[in-house]
Amino acid sequence: MSNFYLESVPPSILHKILSKVATNHIRDFGSARIAFSGFNQIGRDDYFYQSANLFGFNDWIEEVNAVRTFRLRCYQAGNPEAIYLRGMHEFFQLHLLDEGIEKIRLAAERGLELAKFVDGMLNLAFSVDDGGLFHNYPNFSREFVHRMNCMIRTVLPSGHWGYEKPQEFMSLLERIKNLIFSNDCRCSSAIEEPVLWCDRCFWQCEVWDFCNEIHLTAANWPIED
Numbered sequence: 001m002s003n004f005y006l007e008s009v010p011p012s013i014l015h016k017i018l019s020k021v022a023t024n025h026i027r028d029f030g031s032a033r034i035a036f037s038g039f040n041q042i043g044r045d046d047y048f049y050q051s052a053n054l055f056g057f058n059d060w061i062e063e064v065n066a067v068r069t070f071r072l073r074c075y076q077a078g079n080p081e082a083i084y085l086r087g088m089h090e091f092f093q094l095h096l097l098d099e100g101i102e103k104i105r106l107a108a109e110r111g112l113e114l115a116k117f118v119d120g121m122l123n124l125a126f127s128v129d130d131g132g133l134f135h136n137y138p139n140f141s142r143e144f145v146h147r148m149n150c151m152i153r154t155v156l157p158s159g160h161w162g163y164e165k166p167q168e169f170m171s172l173l174e175r176i177k178n179l180i181f182s183n184d185c186r187c188s189s190a191i192e193e194p195v196l197w198c199d200r201c202f203w204q205c206e207v208w209d210f211c212n213e214i215h216l217t218a219a220n221w222p223i224e225d
């Protein structure tokens with residue numbers, strides 16, 4: 001069968017099409033590469049794996065090996081989403097805290113906003129002292145927090161709950177108490193309007209929510225390399 005139409009499509013568009021195909025169904029990704037040499041060419045290129053969308057990836061369980069190979073290739077090509085997902089898996093499921101945070105931070109440095117958010121919130125959580133006071137406030141805005149929370153709740157695949165969080169993390173949660181307004185500020189008179197809250201109350205509330213409902217988005221990450 002001739003691919004007359006596809007042959008006239010610019011490579012950048014072919015790249016986008018193949019990327020969407022791979023995200024939707026890994027089997028179609030393989031079929032597309034067999035059907036048209038232009039797709040196959042792009043599917044060999046490291047650049048393709050660097051920018052592939054893994055957050056929306058359908059990890060079909062009947063295609064475990066193909067999914068694993070695809071993710072591994074993305075990770076090796078330096079794809080920030082792959083680095084982030086693997087960091088989250090290491091941190092929360094394998095309890096390799098240092099390795100995990102290192103990868104999450106690397107993904108943040110490579111421009112992944114979600115990784116920047118998670119890195120900042122973990123940093124904030126771990127800065128809590130015995131009296132429940134925080135010392136490392138993130139350098140992003142409240143608007144950014146709002147945007148990331150919306151993204152986590154709407155765009156990302158559902159979280160994976162069948163795992164045990166690391167002990168270090170659980171003992172943090174005991175110190176990060178759910179928000180009790182202090183007498184030093186007037187936030188308690190504006191309970192319904194968090195935009196008016198002082199920094200202390202705002203971040204206390206956010207960090208509690210973040211730690212309490214952490215979304216992994218890495219349910220089936222495990223890969224061997």
Ligand SMILES: [Zn+2]
Pocket residue numbers: 182185186187188197198199200201202
């Ligand atoms: Zn306050």
